[in-house]
Structures are given as structure tokens and as C-alpha cells.
Amino acid sequence: xxxxxxxxxxxxxxxxxxxxxxxxxxxxxxxxxxxxxxxxxxxxxxxxxxxxxxxxxxxxxxxxxxxxxxxxxxxxxxxxxxxxxxxxxxxxxxxxxxxxxxxxxxxxxxxxxxxxxxxxxxxxxxxxxxxxxxxxxxxxxxxxxxxxxxxxxxxxxxxxxxxxxxxxxxxxxxxxxxxxxxxxxxxxx
Amino acid sequence: xxxxxxxxxxxxxxxxxxxxxxxxxxxxxxxxxxxxxxxxxxxxxxxxxxxxxxxxxxxxxxxxxxxxxxxxxxxxxxxxxxxxxxxxxxxxxxxxxxxxxxxxxxxxxxxxxx
Numbered sequence: 025x026x027x028x029x030x031x032x033x034x035x036x037x038x039x040x041x042x043x044x045x046x047x048x049x050x051x052x053x054x055x056x057x058x059x060x061x062x063x064x065x066x067x068x069x070x071x072x073x074x075x076x077x078x079x080x081x082x083x084x085x086x087x088x089x090x091x092x093x094x095x096x097x098x099x100x101x102x103x104x105x106x107x108x109x110x111x112x113x114x115x116x117x118x119x120x121x122x123x124x125x126x127x128x129x130x131x132x133x134x135x136x137x138x139x140x141x142x143x144x145x146x147x148x149x150x151x152x153x154x155x156x157x158x159x160x161x162x163x164x165x166x167x168x169x170x171x172x173x174x175x176x177x178x179x180x181x182x183x184x185x186x187x188x189x190x191x192x193x194x195x196x197x198x199x200x201x202x203x204x205x206x207x208x209x210x211x212x213x
Numbered sequence: 214x215x216x217x218x219x220x221x222x223x224x225x226x227x228x229x230x231x232x233x234x235x236x237x238x239x240x241x242x243x244x245x246x247x248x249x250x251x252x253x254x255x256x257x258x259x260x261x262x263x264x265x266x267x268x269x270x271x272x273x274x275x276x277x278x279x280x281x282x283x284x285x286x287x288x289x290x291x292x293x294x295x296x297x298x299x300x301x302x303x304x305x306x307x308x309x310x311x312x313x314x315x316x317x318x319x320x321x322x323x324x325x326x327x
Contacts (some may be wrong), residue, residue: 059242061301063221095306102240110243166316170244171287172281180276187310 025029025198029151032193034209035125035132041123062105069124072097076126093213096188097124097131099211103180106136107207111147113140116202133209144196144203150178151194159185184209217249222271226253233257234264238273245280254285264297268312269302269327279311283318290319298323 053061074090101122108120118138125132135179139147154162163182170177184190193208217224222237233254236309241247257264274282289297299317301308303326 063238063240091304092306098273099275102273106240106242125239163314164317166280167283167314168287170283175282175318177276179280183276183279183311187307187314 025073026192027196029148029195030193031210032192032195032206033132033210035134041127042125043074044069045121046128047119047121049119058109059106060145062102062109064120064179065105066098069101069122070094073124073131074096079145093131096137096211097133100133100188100190100211104133104185104207104209107180108135108137111139111143111203112137112204113143114138115140115202116204118199118202118204124150128213131211131213135207135209137205139196139203139205141203144205146206147194148196154178154181154192215253217253224253224258228257228260231257231261231263232267234267234270236270236319239271239278240273240275241277243277244284247277251281251284254281255288256304258285258289258292258295263298264289264296265298265300267300267323269300269305269309272305272307274307274311279314282311282315286315286319286322290321296323297321298325300325300327302327 044092046069048058048061071094074094077086077090077093101124104122108122112120118136118139120137121135123134125134143190144181163186165177166182167175170179181192188211194208195206195208197204197206215226215228215305222235222239224233224235226233244251286297289295293320299312299322301312301324303309312324312326316322
């Protein structure tokens, strides 16, 4: 039985639209190397996306739009991949993937990874706090807290909401007795 | 240590000019990996009353990097009569967003987006 939070859309990317999916086997590469791969994957997704926004008659405007989309896509993809790596639980053999779907007026990022039961509970508490707070106030509160604490802050998600006007959604499932979380981030383009 | 770098970024502190320049992409894994840069920023605040951060060639910053700069700005804010100048670029989209958030933490900060 699935549990959903926030803005979560069932999309059949395979049949409906342009999309790109990168899949990883989490335990196959040492952690340092994988961290570097996050950056490479995020840059690749951001660069690839710009090909769908060709330069038109107004070169300056097109350049600006490409730069904005590339910046947003790279930041969001990188944060999703970093989070997946920091918090994923490989023991249930849930594959780790990130999918980028391009719709006429929006971009949807879908990140899937395994998660431990304890981490799932912590994550759901954070999601509930996010849903019951003013995102801007919570963002500033977490920035202030960053001076004194190194613990997980949710700053990545809060930046997506506040700086990139993203809508976030989550779905938690149980697959073969393992917990799986699907995180979805949607931005208007 | 006045230069901290790897293949993706370069941070250089020039005590004589009171300036720290950041270039490249910063996406280190958590605040612990940012510790050498945090130490350098902390030293710069202790050593003078004016500091310029040049970020206009910093192409990318992850959320741990945002946390690092927030921590630094809060420390700078807490030092009496400390003047902080931050220079960013209008051509790098994340900067106008995130640097304005830093200014909200320290309204006296002089933010210049070139």
C-alpha cells in the first residue's frame, strides 16, 4: 500500500513524452567515486535538457532561458542524487534511479531509492513539518540553524521550493519487504 | 592554508587584500568536507574587520555549500563593526537567489551582483 505526500503525479513517462532515466546499482562503486558521479550525472541532465530549448530569433533571451533551465535542472538533480546516496538503504536491493520528464510546460524529476524503516520515519516527520510550515520561514530558520548544527537540515528541498518555486511530492512503498521512496520535483518552464 | 582546491574548485585567501576568491563548482559531501574552507573563512573573519568574498566565478554550489556560507555569514554578523562585501555575478542564476538569502541573514552585508 502506497503512502503519498505533497504534489505527487502518476506519470507514464515511457509513453507520454520526452524523458531520460539514469539508473545506478548503489553498492557497485566506492562512495567517493559515486559522489563525483552525482555531479557528472546532474551536469549531464542539465546540459542535455538545453537541447530542447533551441536558440530562436532573440539570442539573448534564449541564452538566458537556457542558463536558467540548466541551473535549475542541475541543482535539483544533484540534490536528489546526493540525498539518495546519503540516505539510501541498499539492503533491500531497490534500484536507484533518476528520471527527468519534459512536459510542454513543466519539468518533472523522479528519484527512486531504497530507504531503511528508521530513515523513513525521520523523513516523514520532516515532510510533515514542511507541509505544516511556511516554506520561507522554515528556510530562514534552517539557514540560521546551520551555524550551530551539522545535522540533516532539508536545505536542499527548501532551496528547491523557495528559490526554484518547485512543487515536491513523495510516495513510500514496500517492495519485497523493502521500503522504497519515490521523490518527485516539478518546476514550471 | 591560503589555497584550498581540488580538480573542481579553487579557493584563495589573500590576507593582504582581505579577499577570498572562489572559482569552479563546489559540491562537497556535507559540512565535514567543507571544514578546511570553513576554517579559512573563520580565520579571515578573525584577522581583519573587512573582508571581500568574490564568488563571481563560482558556477555551482550544493546545499551543503549554502549551509557553509550561511554559517560564515552568521559568524560575520556576530562580530561587531565587521564589514562584509560579497561580489557575485548576474550571469550565474543561482547567485542572485542564494546570495540574497545570505543578505537576509546579515542585512548589513554589501552584496554586489556584477
